[in-house]
Amino acid sequence: MLGAMLPPRDPDETLKARGADSRPAGRFEPYQKMRESDGWDIPEDSHLLKTEVVTEKPRSIITRNNSPDIGFDRSINPYRGCEHGCIYCYARPSHSYLGLSPGLDFETKITAKPEAALLLEREIARPSYKVAPIALGTNTDPYQPVEAKLAIMPGILRVLRDWNHPATLVTRGRGVLRDLDLWAEMAAKDQAAIGISVTTLDAKLARALEPRAPTPQTRLQMIGALSKAGVPVRVMVAPVIPVLTEPEIEAILTAAREAGASTASMIPLRLPHEVAPLFRDWLERHRPGMAAHVMNRVQAMRGGRDNDPRFGHRFRGAGAEAELAKQRFRLARKRLGYREGSPPLDCSRFGPPPRTGDQLSLF
Template sequence: MFYHVPMLPPRNPDLRLKARGADTRPEGRFERLTHRREDDGWDIPEDQTLLRTEVTIEEPRSILTRNSSPDISFDRSINPYRGCEHGCIYCYARPSHAWLGLSPGLDFETKITAKPQAAALLARELARPRYKPAPIALGTNTDPYQPVEAQLAIMPGLLRVLRDWNHPATLITRGATVLRDIDLWAELAARDQAAVGVSITTLDPDLARVMEPRAPTPATRLRMIRELSRAGIPVRIMVAPVIPVLTEPEIEAILTAAREAGASTASMIALRLPHEVAPLFRDWLERHRPGMAAHVMNRVQAMRGGRDNDPRFGHRFKGEGVEADLARQRFRLARRRLGYREGSPPLDCSRFGPPPRAGDQLSLF
């Protein structure tokens, strides 16, 4: 059964939006009530208020999230934040805000929840006697290096715990604040315990500015790849998401630019529009690319069985049909021609163990 997508509410004229991906606040699919603005009959103009980002502190009982999805390569992850100020209009994580009773639209990119005790919680979970190490994926839902991380600095604490316990980790990001922690990532990489994925959707700065309004520019992300790889950290370029018509023509160009910057492996993910993301993305197309909107959505539906989204395992990341197959063939040919490795080397879990304490006997070897 597929979720019926409601119409989006009109934009609130009393709010001034600056560098936001969404334009409105649709209710999440779990809400029983909807809210609509009505004219009260008074012809009195209201002062506009700039919509600012709000950060709420969360104190969870645990920090590791487990999954058993058959088409995901990791079984555990950490997300220091809920919501993401980058505001990427296509973000598949937007519906997760509906679980909080918040809108997957503007609330997702302006009402951020942070978990500053993440490092202490991770250390406690790693110390459990029955814990078995396997790479922890960081940033699988929302970006751990989004703008608020520059002030809250949750990630350095997590990385120090991982380093002290000799625990491998992977990262998915497009946030330039990762370069602040490059020494910690390099320490893990020197032990074969780290790999970083940097996602680039387009090389066009004008398109990126309206599609990913608070994410670093494409040029900055290429610089991130360059600096991370120079520090000895394996970098994977993630051509994601590939949007038909809009960014699909750039597959080869993105792979070429990333390879020149030092990326050693590459992956590609087709656009996904789960639940509330579909109407938000359609609205964005009409506002920013009206002449292409119908063409883009026709191509999206062509690779999703006639629907805006196909959530089936094994299909959701790839799409299906002639054009989806052609895009994958182009990607594979370009990856081979540019000399990317076929896959990432496994990360080392063999050294995992508690950090030494004062008074511990030193090893002879």
């Protein structure tokens, strides 16, 4: 059997639009929970599994990194966990640090940081702070469904705008259009750029892979609206899943270019830590006849393993399979007229906003 042995789902729970189907224990847990019948045939009341949101008051909001694989050294994530429920999400293992499952807990137990804007202003106001673009949405999507109610992002963006601090965003959430005026204002000063993830153009496949994310057509509309407002948009063909979405590389690039995307990037499927058995289980449930083929192709790009965590390889893949996909991507990007890269964001204007009573400059 291809799928890993995951614990069965609670039969009394009803799932609606969820990516995972169970709650496997995180890698730091010493025990795995399994359900066993006690011999009593007593029916229980079933209930719909709903999203729970708790708040967190961290001491800081900017996370630093020194990874050679990514082009930023700092990021902000207003949420832990993501209700979009993308089964392949590389951030799922981060829930293990909370003692929660990377499976259903990741998409139903969300932690929000409502004081993010206050923390951000405090941190960038320090005399020792050195400005560089802040990346938003690098772990979980800041425009996931709960953001419509909590509205943490507008406060963050107002601080960034007022301080002339450049920022980038990765999202697939339609909520970004609610803040279009703020993003456009920052983009007009060359201080904003947005990446929109488009995994597939097949709405049915997207519904299974990314059950609570906007449809592919909606994401193309988002690209169009942002581009029309003057915000530079990068289409992210990610993740590229062999057999399932890999044949769509050229079609996605074409549709996104027609919608207004000016740059493009591609990342092959990554399956770190607990994501691999979760994805294998998803294949067995949704594409059983293709499961072995998909995983064989994944392993062909990852040195015979489900995942290759090495710096310099984890975002690119290796071998003939990966090189062929990258070559197709490069040729289509060139043919469609995408720019090779995005212009650098302007950090030169960074500084505290004027306050009431401040003396104005003569120049």
